[in-house]
Amino acid sequence: MRGTLICKGLKGAPPAHSLHSSYMLNRGYAYTTIIGSKHHSQTLLSHLASLYPHSTPQAWQQKLNNGEVTLNGVTAAGSESVTSGQTLVWNRPPWIEPDSPQHFEVLLDDPHLLAVNKPSGLPTLPGGGFMENTLLRLVQNQFPNASPVHRLGRGTSGIVLFAKTPQAAANLFANWNTPKVQKIYRALAQNIAEHDAYEILMPIGLVPHPRLGQVWAANPNGKPSKSVARVISRSASNTTGTTTFEVSLHSGRPHQIRIHLASIGHPLVGDPLYGLTGQPLENLPGLPGDGGYFLHAQFLKFDHPITGEQIHLEAALPSGFSPVPNSEGPGAPSV
Numbered sequence: 615m616r617g618t619l620i621c622k623g624l625k626g627a628p629p630a631h632s633l634h635s636s637y638m639l640n641r642g643y644a645y646t647t648i649i650g651s652k653h654h655s656q657t658l659l660s661h662l663a664s665l666y667p668h669s670t671p672q673a674w675q676q677k678l679n680n681g682e683v684t685l686n687g688v689t690a691a692g693s694e695s696v697t698s699g700q701t702l703v704w705n706r707p708p709w710i711e712p713d714s715p716q717h718f719e720v721l722l723d724d725p726h727l728l729a730v731n732k733p734s735g736l737p738t739l740p741g742g743g744f745m746e747n748t749l750l751r752l753v754q755n756q757f758p759n760a761s762p763v764h765r766l767g768r769g770t771s772g773i774v775l776f777a778k779t780p781q782a783a784a785n786l787f788a789n790w791n792t793p794k795v796q797k798i799y800r801a802l803a804q805n806i807a808e809h810d811a812y813e814i815l816m817p818i819g820l821v822p823h824p825r826l827g828q829v830w831a832a833n834p835n836g837k838p839s840k841s842v843a844r845v846i847s848r849s850a851s852n853t854t855g856t857t858t859f860e861v862s863l864h865s866g867r868p869h870q871i872r873i874h875l876a877s878i879g880h881p882l883v884g885d886p887l888y889g890l891t892g893q894p895l896e897n898l899p900g901l902p903g904d905g906g907y908f909l910h911a912q913f914l915k916f917d918h919p920i921t922g923e924q925i926h927l928e929a930a931l932p933s934g935f936s937p938v939p940n941s942e943g944p945g946a947p948s949v
Contacts, residue, residue: 640745642708649700658685658702659692666704667827682706714747714768721773721927726782726920728753728760731929732774735905738765742903749774764790767869768903772799772911772929777919785919791866796915799861799871800846800935802908803880806855812843814874816892818867823894829902830868832877832892840864841874856883858935860912869902871909882907908934 645666653661659678663671677683678692684703685694696702715733722729730753737744739762740751753760753776760776763786777783789795819836823829846858857880861871872882877892885907886900914927 638711638746639708640711643706643740643745645704645706647702649696649698649702651698653696654698655695657692658683658690658694658696661696661702662692662704664827665702667825677704709743711744711747714744716747716752718749718752719929721929722925723757726777726779727918727925728757728776728778729914729927730774730776732766732771734769734771734932737768737903738762738774742768742901744768763787764866766911767872767909769905769907770909770911771932773914773927774911775914775927779920782919786916789916789919793864794916796913797863797911798913799863800910800912800931801843801859801861801871801875802883802935803857803859803875804854804883805857805880806848806850807845807857807859807880810845812878814841814843814878815839816874816877818870818873821893823899825899825901829887829894830873831888831894832873837867838865839867839870839874841870843875843878872907882909884908910935 647665649661656664659671659674662674662678662683663669666674669677675692678690681689682705683690683692684705685696686700687703715736717733718736719731720728721731730749732738732749736752737748738750740748750762757776757778759778761778761783763775763777763783766772766774775786777786786795816832816839817834817836818830818839819833820828821831821833841864842862843859844861846860848858849856859875859880861875863870867873869888872885872888873892875882876885876888876890879890881888881890884905886904887894887902889895889899910929910931912929912931914925916925917923918925
């Protein structure tokens with residue numbers, strides 16, 4: 615008979631592993647891409663400006679003048695015409711990364727698995743200007759063999775599961791987006807919900823974004839997606855009111871909960887990117903990694919990939935959420 619292991623994070627408990635937060639100068643990074651056929655014969659400068667729209671063409675020309683860009687291993691000037699199949703490398707010099715929380719709480723630690731409670735504001739993986747100030751780097755400083763099974767957005771807090779062995783990783787990857795793994799989140803959303811439960815089936819795909827070119831959002835032509843949202847509480851304490859939802863994921867699309875709740879008229883409180891329709895806000899939307907919203911990966915339930923033991927993980931709610939007495943965990947029936 616299989617046992618059940620229940621692991622809970624204690625609200626207010628000190629983090630199990632932490633480092634002093636500091637503005638970190640990293641080692642730089644080489645961004646490598648292969649020129650595609652649709653970009654054939656573009657000038658390198660115009661291609662860089664479209665590939666990395668965070669910098670203007672003038673800024674890219676300065677990077678080229680600094681010798682930061684190579685094309686097939688040769689330092690580029692920017693006026694070259696690119697050819698399909700060429701290797702483009704931007705050797706970004708070391709930069710000071712934005713500050714971020716430098717701690718995590720261990721929820722489960724055994725020879726095959728590690729589960730931690732990630733704070734909001736700490737990226738899970740490198741990207742978006744973060745290379746060293748990431749949960750991955752912090753965890754691997756303590757657990758070198760740990761590899762993340764999934765990721766949470768920078769602004770999302772809660773449970774992140776790591777595998778320590780290839781066998782555990784393979785099993786978890788195979789089952790991650792199936793009913794064998796139950797993932798339940800707590801979300802604080804704008805406006806007062808009319809119904810007590812919602813099944814959200816809005817497809818998610820790429821749509822235009824003025825700063826990035828494209829972002830994931832509600833898109834009728836996107837990939838099938840499913841979330842089930844259950845109302846935990848409602849509050850009319852401000853002009854529009856808020857609703858706290860418990861959301862179960864039945865697919866694993868980028869920013870799925872943020873998009874799905876927004877698509878039914880309940881964007882997350884403080885979300886700088888998604889508006890009422892699940893599309894980017896019309897007036898200067900933020901970036902996907904921007905924080906300020908309230909979303910927490912609270913419960914995770916699955917069978918241990920090696921022992922078969924039932925694992926119930928719970929990460930304590932951070933400040934900003936009001937705990938609800940007798941709220942149901944991942945064993946609760948579906949709605």
